[in-house]
Amino acid sequence: MWMEREARGIMKANVTYWLDETVKRVPEKAAFVDEGKAVTFQELQRQAKALASQMIQRDLFKKPVVIYMEKGVDVLVSFMGAAYSCNFYSPIDVDMPASRVNKILEVLSPSLVITTKALKETFESYEYEGEYLLFDEACRGEICEEEIEAARKKGIDTDLLYVLFTSGSTGVPKGVTITHRSVIDYIDWVTETFAVTEEDSFGNQAPFYFDNSILDIYSTIKSGATTYIIPKNLFAQPVPLLEYIKEKKINTIFWVPSALIVVAKLKAFRNVDLSDTLKRVLFCGEVMPNKQLNVWRKFLPDVVYANLYGPTEITDACTYYIVDREFSDDEPLPIGIPMANTEILVLNEHDGLVKGEETGELCVRGTSLSMGYYNNPEKTREAFVQNPLNPFVPETIYRTGDLVKYNEYGEIIYLSRKDFQIKHMGHRIELGEIETAVSSLEEISLCCCLYDEKRQKIVLFIEEELEKAYINEQISRLVPEYMLPNKVITLEQMPMNANGKIDRVKLKELL
Numbered sequence: 001m002w003m004e005r006e007a008r009g010i011m012k013a014n015v016t017y018w019l020d021e022t023v024k025r026v027p028e029k030a031a032f033v034d035e036g037k038a039v040t041f042q043e044l045q046r047q048a049k050a051l052a053s054q055m056i057q058r059d060l061f062k063k064p065v066v067i068y069m070e071k072g073v074d075v076l077v078s079f080m081g082a083a084y085s086c087n088f089y090s091p092i093d094v095d096m097p098a099s100r101v102n103k104i105l106e107v108l109s110p111s112l113v114i115t116t117k118a119l120k121e122t123f124e125s126y127e128y129e130g131e132y133l134l135f136d137e138a139c140r141g142e143i144c145e146e147e148i149e150a151a152r153k154k155g156i157d158t159d160l161l162y163v164l165f166t167s168g169s170t171g172v173p174k175g176v177t178i179t180h181r182s183v184i185d186y187i188d189w190v191t192e193t194f195a196v197t198e199e200d201s202f203g204n205q206a207p208f209y210f211d212n213s214i215l216d217i218y219s220t221i222k223s224g225a226t227t228y229i230i231p232k233n234l235f236a237q238p239v240p241l242l243e244y245i246k247e248k249k250i251n252t253i254f255w256v257p258s259a260l261i262v263v264a265k266l267k268a269f270r271n272v273d274l275s276d277t278l279k280r281v282l283f284c285g286e287v288m289p290n291k292q293l294n295v296w297r298k299f300l301p302d303v304v305y306a307n308l309y310g311p312t313e314i315t316d317a318c319t320y321y322i323v324d325r326e327f328s329d330d331e332p333l334p335i336g337i338p339m340a341n342t343e344i345l346v347l348n349e350h351d352g353l354v355k356g357e358e359t360g361e362l363c364v365r366g367t368s369l370s371m372g373y374y375n376n377p378e379k380t381r382e383a384f385v386q387n388p389l390n391p392f393v394p395e396t397i398y399r400t401g402d403l404v405k406y407n408e409y410g411e412i413i414y415l416s417r418k419d420f421q422i423k424h425m426g427h428r429i430e431l432g433e434i435e436t437a438v439s440s441l442e443e444i445s446l447c448c449c450l451y452d453e454k455r456q457k458i459v460l461f462i463e464e465e466l467e468k469a470y471i472n473e474q475i476s477r478l479v480p481e482y483m484l485p486n487k488v489i490t491l492e493q494m495p496m497n498a499n500g501k502i503d504r505v506k507l508k509e510l511l
């Protein structure tokens, strides 16, 4: 009895125990598949343990390990290797500019870099003098089971699993730290809510340095599903993309809205029928306009659609809305209600809870919270603060900087980021509200609104050749006159950042 309880307790302390259980059930099933190769759960475990053994032999415990490889199966094996040895991983994009890589290295001071022979040469030009592990050799190495067990026993659930770097406003990237516990809680919620089983197949879009990928990776490892890593170039070709989904029998996708919008824009469903294939369409990371979601819903009415919301700092997502009613094209889609074991506090300017439909900042409380920014106490103190509603015991909340309000159903509606809230001619305006209005126009596919502080102008970026007068006339039924864009800029293509979201930093340079 005692042994059983102990085993259960340990099971919940490290994500690799999920992998051990899954290997027992479905050893030969494909876990992850990329363009070049596939890895079964058993192979994944074996290779990861070989990498872990190398890390343990180097006396690494609770140390940062950089993964520097092209996106693919091997990156995920390396993640698991770090986890088995109770170290924590930080993936660095191979396309990242050298100056940013160096800034990350300065913050992280990694103890080890896992890479390939070819990429090691590139990495050697960065400011790093430490050790390397070459993936191809190390994944075939010997496994020290006892040492791995000892390391996992020493580790606890609040130890770090990964550090993901997001852009910092000061130019110094911030390393968001996430523990095993946070991922375990989140994935328990995902797999229960969406009833994920080994019958399921995910179509991964998110880069592995972007936290949306956590859902695909760990739901797969826990439930014994399969994740297909979709080749990046397919996201620019909707028809081949949908053909890929059909061919691989992918039934679940979790993408950024921009990727779903491209498919809706070209109405690729007319060429490829996914009605017998797709079961769940989940999205997170930016606003999903109802206009494009309505195209998806029209062609695939039986799919479960869910809008997940959250920043990296709270382990991917903290609220969700499973689409359960009709929306007109110009209505906002709710971000919904808190996930299990999560409290959302919507705080007004006086740090009190908002009343009625008052706007406030979304703040989060719960085990999903990051431990803070790695090696950056100052930035950590700014965003992770004492719960102002609890003066009695230390209790941290994360201030997201996102403005929201409740609707009449008690669901949360995302309005905009605090920094996208402007004062224009004395009016307080959420730029997101203008974007929602413009997105609802028939002709518009993607749009983005910025404020030109210097010239005091609302600037709208679109991809279509449309006159400002026409747009303003159309949206004047949706927003007040003072919110009408003062300038419209047509771009051949909206710039996207590495995560696949609209790149507002690049657009700002065009003002």
Ligand code: AMP
Binding pocket: 166, 211, 283, 284, 285, 286, 287, 288, 307, 308, 309, 310, 311, 312, 313, 335, 400, 402, 414, 416, 417, 499
């Ligand atoms: P990241 O940390 O890169 O995932 O970015 C998090 C930010 O993306 C949030 O603070 C929001 O501003 C935005 N975001 C994430 N999910 C949603 C969503 N479902 N709807 C609107 N904005 C979102």
